[in-house]
Every structure is written in C-alpha cells, then in structure tokens.
Amino acid sequence: MEGVGITPAQSVESSADEDIAGLPGAIDRVLLEELLQECDGASCGLERGEFNEILLDVGTAQNYGLAEGTAASRQQQATYFRALKLGDLVLAHACAAGNERAWERFVAIYRQPLVRAAIAITGSDTLGRDLADQLYGELYGLTTRDGERRCPLQSYRGRGSLIGWLRTTLAQRHVDHHRQTHREQPLEEFDAPAPVHEVQKPAAELTVLEKAVEGALQRCDAEERYVLAAYYLDERTLLQIAKVLNVHEATVSRKLKRVCQNLRKQILKNLQGFGLSRRAADEALGADPRDLDLNLKKLLQYSQSEAFQEKAAP
Amino acid sequence: MNANSILDVHPDAESLNAFAEQALAERERGLILAHLAGCSRCRQVVYLAQEVAAEMEPAVAAPTVRLENRRDSWFRSWWFAWAPVAALAVVVALAYVMHSRRVETVSEMAKVMPQTAPQNGGGNSGSPTQPTGVPATPVSAGPAPSEARERKKTPTSERSAQLTPSLSAAMATAPGANEPAVAALQKEQERASAASQSYVMAAKTMAQASGNESAKREEVDRIVTAAAPQFDASPAPPASFEAGARPRAGGVFAVYKGNDAELPSGLAVVSTASSQHRTLVVDKAGSVFLSEGSGGHWENVVRQWSGRAVKVRTQAAVQSSPFDATPSPDTVFEIVNDQGKVWVSTDGRTWKAK
Numbered sequence: 001m002e003g004v005g006i007t008p009a010q011s012v013e014s015s016a017d018e019d020i021a022g023l024p025g026a027i028d029r030v031l032l033e034e035l036l037q038e039c040d041g042a043s044c045g046l047e048r049g050e051f052n053e054i055l056l057d058v059g060t061a062q063n064y065g066l067a068e069g070t071a072a073s074r075q076q077q078a079t080y081f082r083a084l085k086l087g088d089l090v091l092a093h094a095c096a097a098g099n100e101r102a103w104e105r106f107v108a109i110y111r112q113p114l115v116r117a118a119i120a121i122t123g124s125d126t127l128g129r130d131l132a133d134q135l136y137g138e139l140y141g142l143t144t145r146d147g148e149r150r151c152p153l154q155s156y157r158g159r160g161s162l163i164g165w166l167r168t169t170l171a172q173r174h175v176d177h178h179r180q181t182h183r184e185q186p187l188e189e190f191d192a193p194a195p196v197h198e199v200q201k202p203a204a205e206l207t208v209l210e211k212a213v214e215g216a217l218q219r220c221d222a223e224e225r226y227v228l229a230a231y232y233l234d235e236r237t238l239l240q241i242a243k244v245l246n247v248h249e250a251t252v253s254r255k256l257k258r259v260c261q262n263l264r265k266q267i268l269k270n271l272q273g274f275g276l277s278r279r280a281a282d283e284a285l286g287a288d289p290r291d292l293d294l295n296l297k298k299l300l301q302y303s304q305s306e307a308f309q310e311k312a313a314p
Numbered sequence: 315m316n317a318n319s320i321l322d323v324h325p326d327a328e329s330l331n332a333f334a335e336q337a338l339a340e341r342e343r344g345l346i347l348a349h350l351a352g353c354s355r356c357r358q359v360v361y362l363a364q365e366v367a368a369e370m371e372p373a374v375a376a377p378t379v380r381l382e383n384r385r386d387s388w389f390r391s392w393w394f395a396w397a398p399v400a401a402l403a404v405v406v407a408l409a410y411v412m413h414s415r416r417v418e419t420v421s422e423m424a425k426v427m428p429q430t431a432p433q434n435g436g437g438n439s440g441s442p443t444q445p446t447g448v449p450a451t452p453v454s455a456g457p458a459p460s461e462a463r464e465r466k467k468t469p470t471s472e473r474s475a476q477l478t479p480s481l482s483a484a485m486a487t488a489p490g491a492n493e494p495a496v497a498a499l500q501k502e503q504e505r506a507s508a509a510s511q512s513y514v515m516a517a518k519t520m521a522q523a524s525g526n527e528s529a530k531r532e533e534v535d536r537i538v539t540a541a542a543p544q545f546d547a548s549p550a551p552p553a554s555f556e557a558g559a560r561p562r563a564g565g566v567f568a569v570y571k572g573n574d575a576e577l578p579s580g581l582a583v584v585s586t587a588s589s590q591h592r593t594l595v596v597d598k599a600g601s602v603f604l605s606e607g608s609g610g611h612w613e614n615v616v617r618q619w620s621g622r623a624v625k626v627r628t629q630a631a632v633q634s635s636p637f638d639a640t641p642s643p644d645t646v647f648e649i650v651n652d653q654g655k656v657w658v659s660t661d662g663r664t665w666k667a668k
Contacts (some may be wrong), residue, residue: 065339120365121363157328160335164331164334167367168327174362224350225348228348229351233354243368246336296352
C-alpha cells in the first residue's frame with residue numbers, strides 16, 4: 001500500500017507540459033497516459049494537464065469511492081479511475097470547458113437521443129422538445145450564476161453513462177416541473193368518501209397500535225422500506241422494483257412477503273411489549289386501518305419530498 | 315456524506331443514474347437506497363429514467379439486432395442452400411454410379427462373349443490382328459439396312475437396347491443383378507453355339523459324302539449360311555477395326571462398329587473377310603470394298619468377276635476349322651458370286667477366277 005494519499009482539499013495546478021507525476025496529489029504519469037489513450041482524449045482536444053485536473057476533481061469529489069477521511073492509495077486511485085466511463089467523462093468536461101470539437105461530437109452523438117428521451121419522458125412531442133431544448137441550453141452554458149457561465153455537465157463524474165445521466169437529468173426536470181405545476185388539483189376530481197359511522201375504539205388502544213406500527217417500520221432496513229414504499233405507495237410492479245434493485249422479480253416477491261410477515265410479527269411483539277395479551281394484540285391488528293391516525297408515507301419517508309432541497313447543482 | 319445528509323438533500327442526477335446503472339459501491343448504494351425509500355420524488359425520477367432507457371435501448375440496439383437477424387437469416391439461407399446442393403450432388407453421384415455399373419455390365423458381357431464368339435464365328439472369324447478377348451463375330455444376325463441407318467441415329471445407350479434379346483435382357487437387368495444376366499447370356503450363347511456346331515457337322519458330313527473338296531466347301535458355306543444365318547450371315551469386321559480405341563467398351567463396341575462400318579455406297583455390309591491388315595467387305599448391291607487399315611477408308615475394288623458378289627472369305631479360314639481363329643500367313647481372299655463361282659486374290663485388288 002503506497003502512502004501517497006490524496007485528499008479532496010488537494011488541488012492540482014499543472015499545465016500540459018509539466019511533469020505532473022512530481023506534483024502533490026497528481027496521478028501517476030504512466031496511469032495518466034494509459035487512461036488518456038483509453039478514453040481517446042485527444043479527439044476532444046484534451047491535453048494531459050486538463051485530463052489530470054478532471055480526474056483529480058472527480059476523484060477527490062467522491063474521495064475515490066472511499067469513506068470520508070480515508071486516504072486513497074495509487075492502486076485505489078487506479079481502480080477507481082478504471083471503473084469510470086472515461087470517454088463520456090472527457091467529453092462532458094470538454095464540453096463544459098467550451099471545446100468546439102467536443103461539442104460537435106456531443107451533438108452528433110447525443111442530440112437526437114436527448115430529444116427522444118425528453119419526448120418519452122413527457123409523453124408529448126412539444127413538451128419533450130421544449131424540455132430537451134431547455135436542458136440543451138443549460139448544457140451549452142447559456143445560464144450564468146454570479147456572472148459565471150454554468151454548465152450542468154460539470155457535475156457529471158463518469159460513474160454512469162452520459163446518456164443515462166442526460167435521461168436522469170431530464171427526468172428530474174420533468175418531475176420537478178410536474179410537482180410544481182400539478183400540486184393543486186381541482187376538487188371535482190376527488191370522490192367524496194361516504195361518511196363512515198363506526199364505533200370509536202378507545203384512543204389508548206389505537207395509540208398503542210400506531211406506536212407498534214411505527215416501531216416495526218423503523219426496524220426495517222433501507223431496502224425493505226424501499227420495497228414497501230415502491231410496492232404499496234408508488235404501486236410499482238414487481239418487475240419495476242426488480243429492475244431498480246437489479247434482482248429477479250420473484251426475489252422481490254419473496255422479499256415483500258417476508259417483509260410483511262416480519263412486520264406483522266414485529267407489530268404483535270410491539271403490542272405485547274405495550275402490555276397487551278396475544279389475543280388482544282391479534283384483535284388490535286384486526287382494526288380498520290382507517291381508524292388509525294397513521295401516515296404510512298410519513299413513516300416510510302423520514303421527510304416529505306417537498307421538504308427536501310435538491311443538491312445545489314452547478 | 316452520512317445518512318442524515320443524504321436525506322436532507324436529493325441525490326444529484328449523477329448519483330441516481332449511477333444507482334440505476336448499478337455503478338455505485340455498496341456503501342453509497344445503501345445510502346441512495348435509504349434515500350429512495352423515503353423520497354417519492356427520487357423514486358419517481360429513477361423509475362422514469364429507467365422506463366425511458368428501456369424504451370430507447372431497443373431502438374438504439376435495433377440496428378445491431380437487425381444486423382444479427384440478417385446475419386442469422388443469411389446463415390440460415392446459406393445452410394438451407396446446401397440442402398438442394400447436397401441433393402443435386404447425391405443425384406449426380408447416383409447417376410454416375412449407375413452409369414458406371416451399366417458400363418461395367420457391358421464390359422463384363424464383352425468379357426464373357428469371347429468365350430463363345432469363336433464358336434459362333436464360323437469361317438469368317440479369326441482375324442490375324444484380333445486381340446485376345448475381343449469378339450470378331452456379332453452375337454446376332456446383322457441388322458437390316460434401315461435398322462443400320464436407325465442405329466446410326468440412335469445414341470449408344472439406345473443402341474444397347476437393340477442388342478440381341480439375351481444381351482438386351484442382360485443390359486436391362488438391374489446393376490445388382492449382373493451376374494445372373496451374364497450367366498443367362500452364357501447359357502444362351504452355349505445353346506446357340508451347340509446348334510451351330512450341329513449345323514456345321516451336318517454340312518461336313520454331307521461334304522464328305524460328295525467327295526468334292528470345292529463342292530464340299532461351298533456346301534458347307536451354303537448350309538451354314540442358310541441354316542444358321544443368325545450366327546454368321548454378317549460377320550463382323552476385324553477386331554482391329556476399332557478395338558483398343560474404346561477400351562472400356564471392349565469387344566461389344568467393336569462389334570457394333572463393325573456392323574456400322576459406313577461404306578462409300580452407303581449400303582449395309584453383307585459379308586466381311588479380313589487378313590493381316592486388309593479387310594474386304596461386300597455390300598448389299600454386290601460391290602466389294604477394300605480397306606487397308608482401321609477401316610476408316612474404303613476403296614472400291616474394280617469388278618473383275620461375273621455376276622454379283624455375295625460373299626467374301628479367306629481361303630485359309632475355309633480350309634481350317636471354323637473354330638480356329640489362328641491367322642494363317644498365306645491366306646488369300648475369295649469372292650463368291652451369286653452363281654457359286656469363286657475368284658481369288660492375294661492383295662484384294664487383283665482377282666482371278668479359281
């Protein structure tokens with residue numbers, strides 16, 4: 001293990017002709033040459049110094065995929081860089097830097113897929129082209145912040161494909177736009193529920209049940225909560241969930257069944273923990289969910305999405 | 315980035331895309347998953363991006379798929395193209411095998427025939443240049459002129475069907491039944507030769523009774539010609555006529571060529587006699603033709619005899635046994651006219667009354 005650690009705070013200021021191997025935080029020269037040839041950076045007019053700077057920025061931003069505070073060895077750096085999509089990374093950063101050759105290549109490769117993806121996301125040709133043009137303008141750096149030209153491509157770090165990044169960015173734009181414009185819905189679209197006349201249960205019993213459910217859900221791990229949320233709240237199919245988790249849909253089905261059984265057991269256990277007998281706990285589970293003052297969405301989601309602030313994009 | 319921080323802010327497009335493409339490390343993947351479990355907005359983004367990717371990927375991969383399909387179909391058609399080619403090859407091979415067996419059958423018959431041919435040859439057989447194994451006499455009686463002309467027109471394969479009944483039967487037999495056909499042919503030839511011998515013996519007996527040598531010879535010829543015309547009424551040209559030119563066809567082919575000898579007169583051959591390299595033939599009109607070679611060139615012999623020549627023969631052949639095919643060095647040709655008179659010649663051109 002080599003002790004040449006690189007911290008995110010370190011920066012590299014080197015020109016193309018400098019011997020970057022001798023600079024602190026620089027990437028090994030042999031590795032740099034190898035990666036530069038691999039990604040065909042010369043086709044984008046990228047010089048060695050610029051390439052080194054891009055790699056260092058990307059590597060330090062993610063700390064080479066290591067935990068915070070961990071210094072990356074040269075071997076770990078090489079492993080991290082080789083796992084990146086360097087061709088896309090170089091193209092994106094060359095475009096962000098305003099390289100004309102890179103932009104020609106970007107337009108030739110991604111212009112049409114970008115439009116098609118936008119149309120597919122919005123489900124409308126007009127809206128899709130508008131969305132694509134809007135993003136294309138942002139990518140081209142038409143937006144400025146504090147007098148400085150900003151390009152979203154600078155946030156691309158090469159871990160996924162560039163076309164995937166473009167699709168995800170389009171999806172983000174569309175979802176955000178949809179949430180902003182469709183939050184208020186007309187009242188006539190809602191079916192007024194019939195008034196329910198039920199026998200009110202003792203409040204203490206319901207409170208116990210709510211606490212038991214909340215406790216059980218909090219014991220679920222991230223994947224279990226994700227499966228529950230995706231299946232019951234988003235009403236996604238097993239196949240859709242399986243694709244996100246990169247498993248077979250049968251695996252998702254088994255996982256879902258197991259999570260539900262474990263939740264039931266955990267709720268019963270929690271109820272018994274609150275002093276209820278087994279029979280009373282079973283009866284409590286038979287209560288109408290509508291009687292519960294439970295916001296499962298709130299329980300599964302630690303905070304509502306509206307409360308989140310998207311990470312500041314460059 | 316800790317759990318709290320990832321819940322406070324949405325992951326950027328880079329992280330969500332890397333998560334969807336399974337490009338994140340386990341630790342970071344867990345953080346993103348934890349955020350997704352509680353963030354419907356990011357789940358929606360991930361699902362939407364994934365659905366679009368699923369829609370676009372087939373379109374992007376379509377050319378490759380089409381190319382693979384095209385290559386696959388090309389391979390299929392290429393492989394299917396071998397089926398008719400193979401079938402054609404099988405048919406050609408089968409035809410070749412059948413043809414070879416048929417030729418072999420004819421050759422085997424030709425090999426069998428020399429054993430019986432001298433017995434049927436009569437007095438006109440036994441050419442000095444005749445190689446061993448090549449029949450010098452036809453199997454059956456000579457064809458009529460019209461038949462001879464038709465034969466010239468018909469191909470060889472059809473001609474083979476016009477052979478003697480026994481030979482035709484043998485030729486028509488399936489390739490696998492060659493041996494029974496040859497055996498049947500041998501039996502028939504033996505039966506015919508036995509009949510020929512009985513005729514010759516009867517003629518000899520009658521000649522001995524007359525005591526006249528010349529009359530004896532003529533009587534033998536007359537009886538043999540009249541009683542057994544099917545055996546030597548039209549003797550074949552010498553084996554040297556075409557023998558060797560078609561080694562595969564063998565003696566049968568030579569017999570045919572002898573019968574098909576095309577004379578300047580265009581008429582059918584009535585009688586043939588050979589000695590050394592000379593061949594004399596008498597056509598149906600009584601004209602005598604001489605050939606000194608392979609029979610390709612015939613010259614008309616100036617008529618030096620009276621009447622109409624009906625037969626030509628070699629003297630040595632008459633004096634020796636009709637079954638003796640050994641050539642005699644001092645043979646002379648004889649022409650017999652329609653009145654039974656005989657003219658002799660040593661070279662076939664100059665004739666003297668005997």
